[in-house]
Amino acid sequence: MLWDILGSVLGINSSPIAWVYYELAQIGAVIGLILGVVVSATLLLRSIRKQRAAEESLRLASGAFMDVLHERFAEWELTPAEKDVALFSIKGLSTADIASLRNTSEGTVKAQTNAIYRKAGVSGRPQLLSLFIDELMSDPIGEVAPKAGPEVIEKAS
Numbered sequence: 001m002l003w004d005i006l007g008s009v010l011g012i013n014s015s016p017i018a019w020v021y022y023e024l025a026q027i028g029a030v031i032g033l034i035l036g037v038v039v040s041a042t043l044l045l046r047s048i049r050k051q052r053a054a055e056e057s058l059r060l061a062s063g064a065f066m067d068v069l070h071e072r073f074a075e076w077e078l079t080p081a082e083k084d085v086a087l088f089s090i091k092g093l094s095t096a097d098i099a100s101l102r103n104t105s106e107g108t109v110k111a112q113t114n115a116i117y118r119k120a121g122v123s124g125r126p127q128l129l130s131l132f133i134d135e136l137m138s139d140p141i142g143e144v145a146p147k148a149g150p151e152v153i154e155k156a157s
Contacts, residue, residue: 069086072120072132076119078119082119086113095113
């Protein structure tokens with residue numbers, strides 16, 4: 001097919017091929033196209049499944065992170081205001097932003113963050129955040145027990 005088009009566009013004269021070979025070439029092209037569609041659909045479905053699994057893992061990790069946050073906040077006996085400030089702090093908001101969101105002064109927010117750090121036993125925001133990251137990394141979410149490999153049976157000599 002392509003040879004015929006190029007031949008007519010470029011003005012190349014060639015002897016025509018037998019119709020049997022022409023039909024076989026067309027059948028091969030159709031089979032190739034069908035295989036391409038099937039392979040593409042298979043890869044698309046596999047990609048969608050992996051995306052859903054990744055989203056589920058992220059949802060579980062997000063929920064686990066919030067569970068860990070609430071457990072630690074309860075363990076440290078934070079007041080409701082300190083919980084809000086700690087959460088905003090972990091999210092990366094500045095003292096001024098936290099004060100603005102909570103309609104308090106920056107001095108109040110600084111006092112609350114110092115109380116949070118004291119109760120958590122850390123000296124600053126990076127250490128506070130690392131407490132939660134370390135805990136999540138030490139207990140992987142959704143970890144499946146490793147599969148046992150094939151058993152090898154040894155013959156006694």
